[in-house]
Amino acid sequence: MRKQVRLTIDDRQITAPAGTLIVNAAKQIGIDIPVFCYHPKMEPVGMCRMCLVEVGRPIIDRNTGQPVLEDGQPKIQFGPKLETACTTPVSEGMVVRGMSEKAKAGQNEIVEFLLTSHPLDCPICDKGGECPLQNLTMEHGPGKSRFLYDEKFHLEKRVPLGDLIFLDRERCIQCARCIRFQDEIAGEPVIGFYNRGRATDIVTYTDPGFDSVFSGNTTDICPVGALTTSDFRFGARTWELKSTASVCGQCPVGCNIVFNTRREAKADGRIVIKRVMPRQNEQVNEIWLCDKGRFAYHYTENGARLSRPLVKKNGKLEASSWDEAAAIAGGKLRSADGEVVVLASGRLSNEDLFNLKSLADGLGGKALLYTQMGGGDLTARFGVGAGTNFGEMGAGTTILVAASDLYNEAPVWHLRVKGAAKRGATVIVANGRETKLDAFAKYVVRYAYGDEVETINGLQQKEKIGEAITSAENLVVLFGSDGLGLNGTSNLAAACAELVQGRAGKPNNGLIGVWPKANDQGAWEIGFRPTDDLSSELKGKTVYVVAADPAGDDPQLAAALKEAKFVIAQELFQTATADLADVVLPAQAYTERDGSFTSGERRAQRFYAAVPAFGESQADYAITALVADAAGVELADSAGQVFENLVVTVEAFAGLTYEILAETAEQWPVVGRGDMYYGGTTYENTRGLGAHLVGWGERGETASRPRVQEETELRPKEGQWLAVPVTKLYDQGLTVRSSKLLESHIGAATVTLHPEAAKRLGAGAGELVEISLNGTTAQVSVLLDETVSASVALLPRGMGLPISGPVVAGLKKV
Amino acid sequence: MSLAEKYPQEIQKIFAKYPPEQKRSAVMPLLYLAQREEGFITKGAMEEIAGMLGIKVTEVAEIVGFYTLYHDEKAGKYRMQVCTDLPCALRGADKFIEELCGNLGVKVGETTEDGLVTVEAVMCLAACDKAPMLQTQGSDGINYHENMTVDKTLELIEALKKSVA
Numbered sequence A: 001m002r003k004q005v006r007l008t009i010d011d012r013q014i015t016a017p018a019g020t021l022i023v024n025a026a027k028q029i030g031i032d033i034p035v036f037c038y039h040p041k042m043e044p045v046g047m048c049r050m051c052l053v054e055v056g057r058p059i060i061d062r063n064t065g066q067p068v069l070e071d072g073q074p075k076i077q078f079g080p081k082l083e084t085a086c087t088t089p090v091s092e093g094m095v096v097r098g099m100s101e102k103a104k105a106g107q108n109e110i111v112e113f114l115l116t117s118h119p120l121d122c123p124i125c126d127k128g129g130e131c132p133l134q135n136l137t138m139e140h141g142p143g144k145s146r147f148l149y150d151e152k153f154h155l156e157k158r159v160p161l162g163d164l165i166f167l168d169r170e171r172c173i174q175c176a177r178c179i180r181f182q183d184e185i186a187g188e189p190v191i192g193f194y195n196r197g198r199a200t201d202i203v204t205y206t207d208p209g210f211d212s213v214f215s216g217n218t219t220d221i222c223p224v225g226a227l228t229t230s231d232f233r234f235g236a237r238t239w240e241l242k243s244t245a246s247v248c249g250q251c252p253v254g255c256n257i258v259f260n261t262r263r264e265a266k267a268d269g270r271i272v273i274k275r276v277m278p279r280q281n282e283q284v285n286e287i288w289l290c291d292k293g294r295f296a297y298h299y300t301e302n303g304a305r306l307s308r309p310l311v312k313k314n315g316k317l318e319a320s321s322w323d324e325a326a327a328i329a330g331g332k333l334r335s336a337d338g339e340v341v342v343l344a345s346g347r348l349s350n351e352d353l354f355n356l357k358s359l360a361d362g363l364g365g366k367a368l369l370y371t372q373m374g375g376g377d378l379t380a381r382f383g384v385g386a387g388t389n390f391g392e393m394g395a396g397t398t399i400l401v402a403a404s405d406l407y408n409e410a411p412v413w414h415l416r417v418k419g420a421a422k423r424g425a426t427v428i429v430a431n432g433r434e435t436k437l438d439a440f441a442k443y444v445v446r447y448a449y450g451d452e453v454e455t456i457n458g459l460q461q462k463e464k465i466g467e468a469i470t471s472a473e474n475l476v477v478l479f480g481s482d483g484l485g486l487n488g489t490s491n492l493a494a495a496c497a498e499l500v501q502g503r504a505g506k507p508n509n510g511l512i513g514v515w516p517k518a519n520d521q522g523a524w525e526i527g528f529r530p531t532d533d534l535s536s537e538l539k540g541k542t543v544y545v546v547a548a549d550p551a552g553d554d555p556q557l558a559a560a561l562k563e564a565k566f567v568i569a570q571e572l573f574q575t576a577t578a579d580l581a582d583v584v585l586p587a588q589a590y591t592e593r594d595g596s597f598t599s600g601e602r603r604a605q606r607f608y609a610a611v612p613a614f615g616e617s618q619a620d621y622a623i624t625a626l627v628a629d630a631a632g633v634e635l636a637d638s639a640g641q642v643f644e645n646l647v648v649t650v651e652a653f654a655g656l657t658y659e660i661l662a663e664t665a666e667q668w669p670v671v672g673r674g675d676m677y678y679g680g681t682t683y684e685n686t687r688g689l690g691a692h693l694v695g696w697g698e699r700g701e702t703a704s705r706p707r708v709q710e711e712t713e714l715r716p717k718e719g720q721w722l723a724v725p726v727t728k729l730y731d732q733g734l735t736v737r738s739s740k741l742l743e744s745h746i747g748a749a750t751v752t753l754h755p756e757a758a759k760r761l762g763a764g765a766g767e768l769v770e771i772s773l774n775g776t777t778a779q780v781s782v783l784l785d786e787t788v789s790a791s792v793a794l795l796p797r798g799m800g801l802p803i804s805g806p807v808v809a810g811l812k813k814v
Numbered sequence B: 001m002s003l004a005e006k007y008p009q010e011i012q013k014i015f016a017k018y019p020p021e022q023k024r025s026a027v028m029p030l031l032y033l034a035q036r037e038e039g040f041i042t043k044g045a046m047e048e049i050a051g052m053l054g055i056k057v058t059e060v061a062e063i064v065g066f067y068t069l070y071h072d073e074k075a076g077k078y079r080m081q082v083c084t085d086l087p088c089a090l091r092g093a094d095k096f097i098e099e100l101c102g103n104l105g106v107k108v109g110e111t112t113e114d115g116l117v118t119v120e121a122v123m124c125l126a127a128c129d130k131a132p133m134l135q136t137q138g139s140d141g142i143n144y145h146e147n148m149t150v151d152k153t154l155e156l157i158e159a160l161k162k163s164v165a
Helices: A022-028 A101-115 A132-140 A177-185 A217-221 A291-301 A322-335 A350-363 A376-382 A411-422 A436-440 A452-461 A463-470 A486-500 A520-526 A534-538 A555-562 A576-580 A620-631 A639-649 A673-679 A740-746 A755-761 B008-016 B020-038 B043-053 B057-066 B086-090 B093-104 B150-164
Strands: A004-009 A012-017 A052-058 A076-078 A094-097 A165-167 A192-194 A201-203 A227-229 A242-247 A256-264 A270-278 A310-313 A316-319 A340-344 A366-369 A397-402 A426-431 A443-446 A474-479 A510-513 A542-546 A566-571 A583-586 A595-598 A603-607 A721-726 A750-753 A768-773 A776-784 A792-796 A807-813 B078-083 B117-122 B134-138 B141-145
Touching: A004 A022, A012 A022, A022 A094, A052 A101, A076 A094, A101 A132, A132 A673, A177 A217, A192 B057, A201 B057, A217 A227, A217 A270, A242 A603, A270 A291, A291 A740, A310 A322, A322 A350, A322 A542, A322 A566, A322 A583, A322 A620, A340 A350, A340 A534, A350 A366, A350 A520, A350 A542, A350 A595, A350 A620, A350 A639, A366 A520, A366 A534, A376 A486, A376 A510, A376 A520, A397 A411, A397 A452, A397 A463, A397 A486, A411 A426, A411 A436, A426 A436, A426 A452, A426 A463, A443 A463, A452 A463, A452 A486, A474 A486, A486 A510, A520 A595, A534 A555, A542 A620, A555 A576, A566 A576, A566 A620, A750 A755, A755 A776, A755 A807, A768 A792, A792 A807, B008 B020, B020 B043, B020 B057, B043 B057, B078 B093, B086 B093, B093 B117, B093 B150, B134 B150, B141 B150
Parallel strands: A004 A094, A340 A366, A340 A542, A397 A426, A397 A474, A426 A443, A474 A510, A542 A566, A566 A583, A721 A792, A750 A776, B078 B117
Antiparallel strands: A004 A012, A052 A076, A052 A094, A165 A227, A192 A201, A242 A256, A256 A270, A310 A316, A310 A583, A595 A603, A721 A807, A750 A792, A768 A776, A768 A807, B078 B134, B134 B141
């Protein structure tokens, strides 16, 4: 523990650890010292001078080394000038006056100074109502300007930094919070200052502009309306917005968010989502969000969504009623005599998956997880313990990232692991190609695709890396699916589990799966399992497909579904699978209902209904209850009841209640409505931090040693290629491609090759080649990456090509 | 033609001055090298330098923007930078630049028709006692010209014209 020092701030005596900055020491006891450039998540720079205070220190007698006393009290000497509270650390006996006339005068003058080149266009500014400058102007501003209005300084008001973020140059007060965020926290310095003095401008020179998936965060911490998102720009006044707590459904990190909603004339009087804001959860996402989480929500409002149940009559899907559709679906499930397959994805909530699993069990059928990533049985057993927090990891912690491109697979984990590395954690990245995390890793292990398991098994034998793993106080292993399919990831998970098996259950120790979907972990815990031969599982069965589009992803699965006995599809959109279905059931988006997700860290978190349901759609768990009722299986049909049934049935959830998930605790830094000047516009967490599932250790189970299965290695012949799947953040997945805003980020299908390999093929960067794999042929454009092996072709998942795992492919120049 | 192709030896010399793990420190001499080409730094040159140093192009641009002796716009072969701060103005620098511009037929910031000279007004050049004064910035570096008159400056321009031709 650091030495504690005693000091006085505004006549209140406090103790704070040595090294604490005055501004933070004050904040901790509820004293607000105004700031613009200072942000508690970043290094202080003292650029804006807003936090000027009077600082006095005890006079020390040089002979005795003791404070000079006056009337029995140490004599305090105040500096001749004001000091910045954001750069000055506290010291023993210090006296800080932030409210004195001298300090106030200093602060007021800074505001007046800032306002000389600020347009004060609050009535048309998106930040109006939640703007630190607006609030501090009300408190410290002069009320009347001493400057000539006609000489007001004007600059461009609409500068697109990228297609998602706009800059208003004249509103900018040059605090550099955005630039420092990109540099210090995101590790991508893609925006910077150009020129100086009044001509200082924020610029980006990357192509595309502001090339970072964390760009949206800069609008939250901007203390003025200089940076706005193209999504919310001129969208609404902030005080008209209602806020509903939720959890991002795009990846397994489980970032806490808020949906800001408003009733809108443009939307025919419906209540619509106006923006997504981060909600503070220091153990999950701190106060950050990636741009996918912030902008991809539009899919929930896409007008093409299913609004009514459909039933196939005379070979055509026709609108029907819930009663009829549920009766038909339930009747078919009941009469299938156990030949039932429930196929669901981790896009669903715990409640939906539990009801589906209960239905499958009740009918004697199978509950299959639609995924190409295995190992969830191992994360359920060897997952990180309760209390795990990347934000606390530093020296003494080793983090191994195996076969995962975190930047694309789970961006906020990339940011958190990078933060841990900065605090001294040893980060080891093992991958078949260079990823963005490599730059922050202590050790980078490069293997040839296919050697994943061998590589992980060999890590402990390596001198330095082995030492870092075995002697680490804490060890977290994240494994992903870079270049791997179901078998490969299952084996990789087993190899990774061996590294942590003696540690699992302890906080900041264990295994984390970087799943493709938000709630894959929950699906595994509840009992869903993937299968390596889905086609044959589907043929001849009565199939209930929920939140998955196998027919759209893979022509072979489409063929298998055509041979199914009866197909029920429950979806948001009319997918290729829904086209093949006999009954189509319209589901609510997760923004329209209550529920909970289980994050990759095994944290169950609640989300709440933010907007009314689209059309006649119903919540997935409720639809399943309706269908089950017709099939003769009784299930609960409210989220709360389903969760109650879940916790008594599935041991990992034992002891949890909705109330526990909704519990909150004090968090640092302080954010929220009254503290926006300090932490930004991130929302305070008032609706729950979530809770960890019960660990295997606490359940008293003994861990059996995970086994690695033998796999026949794929060896491409001369002239062939080993095509491996990789993850692209913005893909053509249903929840991304249905969001207009992100269209330009998705792009077309690509193949990534080694430059030499591309040369042999006769194709340069950007040129088209023809690829044939899994019975499909398509034209894709070439990207170059000199870190992949020569005969490997990287294909992004979810970009229209059916690639579920490594496969031998043919490539030729068009 | 890229910088690496055109100045392989100079670049090697510059890199030799810095420890390999601090090679980003070479950004400023590399920018001067790039500026030698056309009197200003192109976006292409910034990208190439960013690639050489393993930093983002925006970080290179920040340096270009911050320092006034780097230029990002095309100008004449020589920039004539006249100090017009208060002490120089008291010694007639403002009148000097006005008459000089009148003689050359340009405004402050503009380039003469033959593309030889761009007249710029700048902040203190630390030669107040020898005002009016100016510095010329061209591919041969920076040179001070002190105690100037318009006639002397026109002679200087003639000399520059000859040296270029």
